[in-house]
Amino acid sequence: MFKFKVVAAALAGAASAWLAPSAIAQxxxxxxxxxxxxxxxxxxxxxxxxxxxxSVLAAxxxxxxxxxxxxxxxxxxxxxxxxxKPDVASNMAxxxxxxxxxxxxxxxxxxxxxxxxxxxAKEKNRIAMVSSGGTTRLTNEDCTDRTVHWAYDTxxxxxxxxxxxxxxxxxxxxxxxxxxxxxHSMEKDASEAIKAAGGKVLGSVRHPFPGSDFSxxxxxxxxxxxxxxxxxxxxxxMMTTIKxxxxxxxxxxxxxxxxxxxxxDIHAMGLKTAQGLLSTDGFYWDLNDETRAWSKRFFERHKRxxxxxxxxxxxxxxxxxxxxxxxxxxxxxxxxxxIKATPVNDFFAKNGKVRADGRMVHDMLLTQVKxxxxxxxxxxxxxxxxxxxxxxxxxxxxxxxxPLNKK
Amino acid sequence: MTFDRTRLGFIxxxxxxxxxxxxxxxxxxxxxxxxxxxxxxxxxxxxxTGLLSFGHAAFFGSAAYLSGHVIKxxxxxxxxxILIGTLLGLGLGLIFGSLAIRRQGIYFAMITxxxxxxxxxxxxxxxxxxxxxxxxxxxxxxxxxxxxLSDTLTMYYFVLAVFLIGFFFIYRVVxxxxxxxxxxxxxxxxxAISLGYDTDRFKLIAFVLSAGLSxxxxxxxxxxxxxxxxxxxxxxxxxxxxxxxxxxxxxxxxGPLAGAFIIVTMQNYLSGFGSWVTIxxxxxxxxxxxxxxxxxxxxxxxxxxxR
Numbered sequence: 001m002f003k004f005k006v007v008a009a010a011l012a013g014a015a016s017a018w019l020a021p022s023a024i025a026q027x028x029x030x031x032x033x034x035x036x037x038x039x040x041x042x043x044x045x046x047x048x049x050x051x052x053x054x055s056v057l058a059a060x061x062x063x064x065x066x067x068x069x070x071x072x073x074x075x076x077x078x079x080x081x082x083x084x085k086p087d088v089a090s091n092m093a094x095x096x097x098x099x100x101x102x103x104x105x106x107x108x109x110x111x112x113x114x115x116x117x118x119x120x121a122k123e124k125n126r127i128a129m130v131s132s133g134g135t136t137r138l139t140n141e142d143c144t145d146r147t148v149h150w151a152y153d154t155x156x157x158x159x160x161x162x163x164x165x166x167x168x169x170x171x172x173x174x175x176x177x178x179x180x181x182x183x184h185s186m187e188k189d190a191s192e193a194i195k196a197a198g199g200k201v202l203g204s205v206r207h208p209f210p211g212s213d214f215s216x217x218x219x220x221x222x223x224x225x226x227x228x229x230x231x232x233x234x235x236x237x238m239m240t241t242i243k244x245x246x247x248x249x250x251x252x253x254x255x256x257x258x259x260x261x262x263x264x265d266i267h268a269m270g271l272k273t274a275q276g277l278l279s280t281d282g283f284y285w286d287l288n289d290e291t292r293a294w295s296k297r298f299f300e301r302h303k304r305x306x307x308x309x310x311x312x313x314x315x316x317x318x319x320x321x322x323x324x325x326x327x328x329x330x331x332x333x334x335x336x337x338x339i340k341a342t343p344v345n346d347f348f349a350k351n352g353k354v355r356a357d358g359r360m361v362h363d364m365l366l367t368q369v370k371x372x373x374x375x376x377x378x379x380x381x382x383x384x385x386x387x388x389x390x391x392x393x394x395x396x397x398x399x400x401x402x403p404l405n406k407k
Numbered sequence: 408m409t410f411d412r413t414r415l416g417f418i419x420x421x422x423x424x425x426x427x428x429x430x431x432x433x434x435x436x437x438x439x440x441x442x443x444x445x446x447x448x449x450x451x452x453x454x455x456t457g458l459l460s461f462g463h464a465a466f467f468g469s470a471a472y473l474s475g476h477v478i479k480x481x482x483x484x485x486x487x488x489i490l491i492g493t494l495l496g497l498g499l500g501l502i503f504g505s506l507a508i509r510r511q512g513i514y515f516a517m518i519t520x521x522x523x524x525x526x527x528x529x530x531x532x533x534x535x536x537x538x539x540x541x542x543x544x545x546x547x548x549x550x551x552x553x554x555x556l557s558d559t560l561t562m563y564y565f566v567l568a569v570f571l572i573g574f575f576f577i578y579r580v581v582x583x584x585x586x587x588x589x590x591x592x593x594x595x596x597x598x599a600i601s602l603g604y605d606t607d608r609f610k611l612i613a614f615v616l617s618a619g620l621s622x623x624x625x626x627x628x629x630x631x632x633x634x635x636x637x638x639x640x641x642x643x644x645x646x647x648x649x650x651x652x653x654x655x656x657x658x659x660x661x662g663p664l665a666g667a668f669i670i671v672t673m674q675n676y677l678s679g680f681g682s683w684v685t686i687x688x689x690x691x692x693x694x695x696x697x698x699x700x701x702x703x704x705x706x707x708x709x710x711x712x713x714r
Contacts (some may be wrong), residue, residue, distance in 0.1 A: 085636065087638050087639075090634050095435070099432050111540075112540040119543060178539070206538075208531060253568065295470060
């Protein structure tokens, strides 16, 4: 009897040893036994409000909502501060891919930093999902088959806002532009939209990024005599420009049009200053029940409503995890094939699709900031004027210069 | 005795350099070596000539931009690109130096800072440097048309070779009769003049050499990271190199090397703290200045000789 038990145990042991390698082989498709998501964001600089810790939280929420595991291996989220500098972003991405086994990087505020990081991702065969960086170069001149551009781009924002303002009669423009990829793209895309709508661009001036004093640029804008001063800068740069324009008495006479406005900017400026501002957004928390449900969960943990960028980080991360599950591996090529093959359906995007050039096409919203009287409850900031369908909002494939579209 | 000791030091350095990439992440080591060369070049001026330049980022950064540009746009081989960057460092050094050495102390520092800010502004404004985007995607190419540098380990040994050449060159300069005159100027310039030395000329040569070597370091760094950005020409970079030299030990041959690695390690492994890094580094700097004024290497060698 005793002998039988020993033999049985030995057999069981041998059997498990026999079976074990196949189990290992299966999880071998998942590199390093972990799916690591690196949130490269701005934790200390001017984009820390619209991305920052909120983006890190969004990625963590996506991992938790997915169940914390994919194909039997745990999901881990790490974060790093790029300070919006290309050299820091590039070094960090390299170190993450080489040493820390990171499989995907997400967020990437500051287009210069984003451009630097996606190049490293391509070189190391990993995936980069840009939510914060806005330049259309990511899906044009500098597109790679490992980049996905999620929440918005300068074309979609400029096309929405600049066209609407021009059609309202603001037909001569002067641009104040931050001197880096994002600003250049924004100014270029907005200028094209203005010309298409029958307006004229009288001139532009570029300022260092991030800036602190915009008075000289505002005076140049004033002397240009343009009806509209287009602000191609973002976050605190944009807010400072608006404040200084008020102080100089420029803004009532010449209209200011910000090309990129986040809900956190409105919160910081206050409705009194911001009311009436037109903007194009990829997401608004108070749009429908689904967006409200997610945003309230986010609010409970972050104490602020999500921007389109933070919601985009969640949506992108979730889509990435779903694609790993569908592909059965975390190898970048196979996952990317699934990312592009599967439509995106969550609270952020309805029937969104990722094009060959990496652009995630989804509906955009043309919004106007409410006046203090119209705002009924906290964070009730926007009136949604119009839903711009994705294929009208984003640059058509025929205009994109990305070679991946040609295939 | 001293001869044996320095030879032993060199052998240990080369051996450590050869083995290191198998133990430590090579990209990190390359970054350290580039900054070490930069700090050593800076030390030639501060440690051995007694001139505190606050504009060395101009040589480092502009060389990075130019070599990156000629490699990327004109397709020149990497060794020629680095050489062109070094030449730019030398040329700029000649211009900066001939203006700055006319003044001393704080005025010297301010002139170098002002000129460096002009270079920064140029780099920000001209189209070729790409503004805030920097110069991205510089190809590493093939060394002498044969050796593929895109492999990390090959690149590492190339960087190590560049560093050792620069390091040895500085060592030779410091220990030559020319270097003795530099030290004499550092200790007592009027006396050096009274002995018949044209000190301005010596100072200018030291300045140009230091600038050229900084250019060499910058050009190499551009090739390592395939990137040249405004960070490289910013005045903070000029401050960082002062910090590296001070923490490691001004006026010691190994000091800047140690200092560069200490600072780069801190930047690398403390990056999770975000903007706190600068505060932590500030505290380390204060602690260094208060506790070991001769720097890490300076204090260590002091201990050794006392024994």
